[in-house]
Amino acid sequence: MGRRVGIVGVGQTHHASHRLDASGMELIAEAVTRALDDAQITRDEIDAIVIGNMDHFENINYVDMWAVEGLGAFMKPVFKVTTGGTTGTTIAACAFYHVASGLFDRVLAVGWEKNSESDTQAAIATCANPVLERDPFAGAIGPLATEYSMYMKAYGATEEDAALVAVRDRNNALNNPYAHNRMKVTVEDVMNSPMLSYPIKFLDMCPRSDGACAVIFASEEYAKKMCPRPAWVHASVVRHDYTHFGDLEWQWMPTLERASAEAYKKAGITNPLKEFDVAELYLPASTTGVKWMDSLWFCERGEAPKLIRKGVFEMDGELPINPSGGVISTNPIGATGLIRVGEAAWQIMGKAGDRQVPNVRKALATGFGGCSWSDVMILGADLP
Numbered sequence: 001m002g003r004r005v006g007i008v009g010v011g012q013t014h015h016a017s018h019r020l021d022a023s024g025m026e027l028i029a030e031a032v033t034r035a036l037d038d039a040q041i042t043r044d045e046i047d048a049i050v051i052g053n054m055d056h057f058e059n060i061n062y063v064d065m066w067a068v069e070g071l072g073a074f075m076k077p078v079f080k081v082t083t084g085g086t087t088g089t090t091i092a093a094c095a096f097y098h099v100a101s102g103l104f105d106r107v108l109a110v111g112w113e114k115n116s117e118s119d120t121q122a123a124i125a126t127c128a129n130p131v132l133e134r135d136p137f138a139g140a141i142g143p144l145a146t147e148y149s150m151y152m153k154a155y156g157a158t159e160e161d162a163a164l165v166a167v168r169d170r171n172n173a174l175n176n177p178y179a180h181n182r183m184k185v186t187v188e189d190v191m192n193s194p195m196l197s198y199p200i201k202f203l204d205m206c207p208r209s210d211g212a213c214a215v216i217f218a219s220e221e222y223a224k225k226m227c228p229r230p231a232w233v234h235a236s237v238v239r240h241d242y243t244h245f246g247d248l249e250w251q252w253m254p255t256l257e258r259a260s261a262e263a264y265k266k267a268g269i270t271n272p273l274k275e276f277d278v279a280e281l282y283l284p285a286s287t288t289g290v291k292w293m294d295s296l297w298f299c300e301r302g303e304a305p306k307l308i309r310k311g312v313f314e315m316d317g318e319l320p321i322n323p324s325g326g327v328i329s330t331n332p333i334g335a336t337g338l339i340r341v342g343e344a345a346w347q348i349m350g351k352a353g354d355r356q357v358p359n360v361r362k363a364l365a366t367g368f369g370g371c372s373w374s375d376v377m378i379l380g381a382d383l384p
Contacts, residue, residue, distance in 0.1 A: 002100035004383055006223035006230030008216050009039025010342035010351075015180040015211035015330045018116040024058070027212040028070035028112050031335075035108065035214035036072075038351070039226055043072035046216070047104040050079045050095040052087040052111050053334030057118035071110060085284070085369020086238075087111060088213070088337025092365075092377060093236045095217045100233075105219045111335035112212035120208055120333070127371065133245050140284060141205060143245055145197040148287035150250040152199065155302030157290055159199045163190035164308050165289030166204050166328060172315060173325025175354040180209040180330040190286070204286040204328070211332035213339045220383070231345035231363070233377065234384040235266035240373035248372055253295040255374040256366070260296050263376040267384070272364070273298045273312075278347045278357045279321045279364040280340040286328060288368075289313075289321070296366075315357070323347070323355040337367035337375065344379050 011034025013027050022030065036043060049071050055063045064080040071078065083090040088111040095109035128134040151157055167187055173179040185203060193202040223230040239259040269275050283289045293304035298319070307313065313321040324343040327336055344363035346352040361382065367375035
């Protein structure tokens with residue numbers, strides 16, 4: 001694993017569908033400034049920077065150079081990564097390994113997106129085979145609808161189970177001043193919202209947000225000096241497939257199963273439902289908040305609907321999921337996964353404000369994207 005690494009600062013913008021008051025570079029500067037303030041350091045104390053976004057969505061090349069002023073990166077090493085929807089968590093993993101390897105002591109991870117200036121669905125459509133797959137799988141919604149339809153048939157899950165997840169996350173966002181969508185909704189509201197692609201409805205699906213997030217990773221030596229309660233990285237694992245959509249295992253998520261199993265092994269987790277205190281999960285639609293619980297080993301396959309109905313993942317439940325409101329409340333794609341890591345870190349650090357879960361010692365963060373790409377990061381209050 002290399003050196004032990006802790007998160008010492010987190011910053012994010014106030015997210016919205018259109019941040020007309022700020023350019024992409026200004027969004028980056030907003031998040032970076034807040035992260036530096038959170039860690040109580042200056043940019044001079046940052047050794048290197050990792051950046052990422054969905055640059056091909058916005059038709060901006062060399063964003064790592066274009067964003068230098070917003071990043072505070074003048075005369076500093078900058079490393080860019082882009083891995084689709086997982087870009088944010090990949091940024092976090094990359095920054096972690098830069099420190100764990102001994103290459104740098106303090107690394108700033110920055111993800112951002114100006115979705116109001118891009119065309120997400122048009123870009124995603126190009127990943128589907130143009131002859132065999134583009135009609136049913138173009139964009140993000142079709143594949144998510146397909147997988148939940150098959151999960152419903154296999155295990156008896158319902159549209160109402162997904163609606164319960166939407167209600168949980170959207171209502172949690174009411175406690176998050178940074179969230180894009182802050183709305184109180186009921187199951188009836190979700191069920192009566194317009195159908196996008198059966199069984200996914202408008203209120204089941206994530207928005208497209210403008211925003212940025214920044215997270216500071218530091219070596220053990222520096223983290224102990226910089227932060228009274230760092231969020232220590234216990235495991236970081238990536239698993240992905242590149243495949244035709246028709247070849248995927250639709251009843252479960254193999255990459256998430258493998259990534260989470262490996263991360264649990266590294267972190268010594270044997271009963272994730274009992275051992276995690278909070279989870280910030282990349283759930284692009286409420287339907288994934290049902291189906292993917294199986295693949296995180298919270299239960300046997302097909303048992304997730306029972307946990308949802310019992311309220312196990314509510315704020316007052318056994319394992320609170322997405323106190324921040326999650327992806328269906330805020331989705332600046334290049335930053336979305338990094339927000340999961342940052343929010344999980346704030347839970348460990350006790351800085352989550354009105355969305356704070358009491359006594360968090362261990363937190364789970366995940367990322368999702370591409371043709372079945374899964375990232376898992378485990379954070380803890382204690383040194384790994």
